[in-house]
Amino acid sequence: MITNVQEQGTPEFYKRFEKIPVNIFSDASDASRLVAKEIALIIREKQAQGEPCVLGLPAGSTPIEVYNELVRLHREEGLSFQNVITFNTDEFYPIHPNALQSHYRYMHEYLFDLVDIKPENIHLLEGSLPKDQIPEFCRKYEEAISSYGGVDFGLLGVDGAGQIGANEPGSSINSTTRLISLDYSTRVGSASEFYGESNVPFYSLTVGIGTIMKARRLVLMAWGESKAKIIRKLVEDNATEMVPASCLQKHPNADIVVDDAASAELTRIKTPWLIVDCEWDDKLIRRGVFWLCNKLNKPILKLTDRDYNDNGMNDLITEKGPASAINIKVFNDLQHTITGWPGGKPNADDSTRPERAKPFPKRVVVFSPHPDDDVISMGGTLARLSQHGHEVHVVYQVSGNIAVFDDDALRFLDFVRGYSRIYNTIIEKSDEIYQQAKKAMDEKKPGEIDPYEIQQVKGAVRRGEALAACRFINIPEERTHFLDMPFYETGAVKKKPIGTEDVKIIKDLLQKIEPHQIYAAGDLSDPHGTHRVCFQAIIAALKELKDESWIKDCRVWMYRGAWQEWDVADAEMAVPLSPEEAMIKRAAIFKHQSQKDRPLFPGTDPREFWQRAEDRNKATAAMYDKLGMAEYQAMELFVQYKF
DSSP: OOOOHHHHTSOGGGGTTOSSOEEEESOHHHHHHHHHHHHHHHHHHHHHTTOOEEEEEOOSSTTHHHHHHHHHHHHHHOOOOTTEEEEESEEEESOOTTSTTOHHHHHHHHTGGGSOOOGGGEEOOOTTSOGGGHHHHHHHHHHHHHHTTSOSEEEEOOOTTOOBTTBOTTOOTTOOSEEEEOOHHHHHHTTTTTTSGGGSOSEEEEOOHHHHHTSSOEEEEEOSGGGHHHHHHHHHSOOBTTBGGGGGGGOTTEEEEEETGGGTTSHHHHOGGGTSOOOOOHHHHHHHHHHHHHHHTOOGGGOOHHHHHHTTOHHHHHHHOOHHHHHHHHHHHHHTTBOSOTTOOTTSOOTTSSSOSOSSSOEEEEEESSTTHHHHHHHHHHHHHHHTTOEEEEEEOSOOGGGSOHHHHHHHHHHHHHHHHHTTOSHHHHHHHHHHHHHHHHHOOTTOOOOHHHHHHHHHHHHHHHHHHHHHTTOOGGGEEEOOOTTTTTSSSSOOOOOHHHHHHHHHHHHHHOOSEEEEEOOTTOTTSHHHHHHHHHHHHHHHTTTSGGGGGOEEEEEOOSSOOOOGGGOSEEEEEOHHHHHHHHHHHHTOGGGSSSOSOOTTOOSOHHHHHHHHHHHHHHHHHHHTSOOOSEEEEEEEEOO
16 A cells, blocks of 8 residues: 555545545655555565566556666665566557567566566567457467466556556446557657657557456556646546546555646645635635636626635635635735736836846846747747846757657758858768768658767757747847757657756856846646756756855746646736737747647647647736736746745
């Protein structure tokens, strides 16, 4: 059983909407270590009894830290896998075992090749079988599981529609191992792994829900805000085959393990006042008032005592009321988040402003994980900071080279070749480079890593686009910095763990600039993980610099990227954009031509990034208007990171 100190102090009645045990951790790493600890305990108990330990294991980004911890336990604490039998939950079809995206390769790289498991004890679904052999293979796979007495511990992840294994919505609760057709949304969600949606297989081999449910113990893990809605659905709604993971409600020994972000939509987290009398601090009051406004379609200042009483918030009125007093306080707090001076307004009273007036102008560092996150996420604010005369430095943390289509790279090489011909310079060399690049691209199989030279070309494409966007909003080239952080430069979607070299690059840059303001991507829902890692590297650098004098006068503001915006209840600075400024932001995004029309890694949202950004910024402005603030064209939101 997962033992979570944080959850031990939570009374059971807080969880009364939850139909399955949920363990919430502040950090995914801590959660992963505890899950690994439980797996290790089962392995050792079975060893002591002279019995095999049968594990059901998934691939994907969710269990990586569990596998890392199991490997550590093997190397440092003598955990043996000699008695472990494994069965994987799914595999793409068709796919070669050595393909970068195959679960066969994943399991060997992350676990099997790093521990002492016997090769004959590893059971993987075979994605390269002829199609006519699949039914017999699936039958034997089921028989093999049964022959070992079933699965002792099954580890699961969950996709956005509630898939477990590769069981798509509508899969029968009695289903067994089989070949299944992947939904369009699943294929689009896997596009990043395969360098484009067109390369994603149309099928998957998967153990069935019925097979999963036979395991004696199940743990489903989920990390990040992007999983919050499906976690609430599978935990609090009735079990249905349209949300395959919800069948775990019927399992006698299943737990859900999530981080804070993935728990955000649970009733006890999002609206705890519907469960129990709350300790109403300022943050919870603000969240509760906004929830009530949204539910009743009323602005803040029109809420009444009865509105609060009729909607489960009578204790707030009793403790902090009357309604008019609560409304005025929350209204003022929200109003004070709005500023047209993100760098602080000179010679102004800053007591109620989100940013201090002095010093002015400020040295500002804007960290952008990929070469377009700055303009997509805070292009209006970036332009405003530049317009106000601050010394703005834009820092691109990774090259973004894997997100460039081959034909875009060739188009830029074509330009070099054409330029050489016009000016009669290095013609032979440019032709040779072009032909070598074209040959490498023609011979490359779908999903294969680009040769180093092609990676450099694609990196140069992204760099040129970033410079063009900065130039458009008057940020000089000498204040644009390209870090090419080592963790990213693998040429593959799979990245290295963040290292001391990554942190040192950021630390050295900050020591050189000594900024008064830092903007960084706090978008932990990033489906590719790069935003998360880049932010961790920034925080690690800041912690190492905490004793430097300049850092005591430095504020860190977090923005969010192309996937979602901050909740208005959490916002601490809101920068309004006029229609003209919204168009400036759009034009800056358009400078990133390789990402225009059809980005290589779009996620599951069919809109282009500029459309997502505009819709998000307009929706934020509309929410402020609905709450009773002035009506703006668009708004960008920020939350301060306290360190």
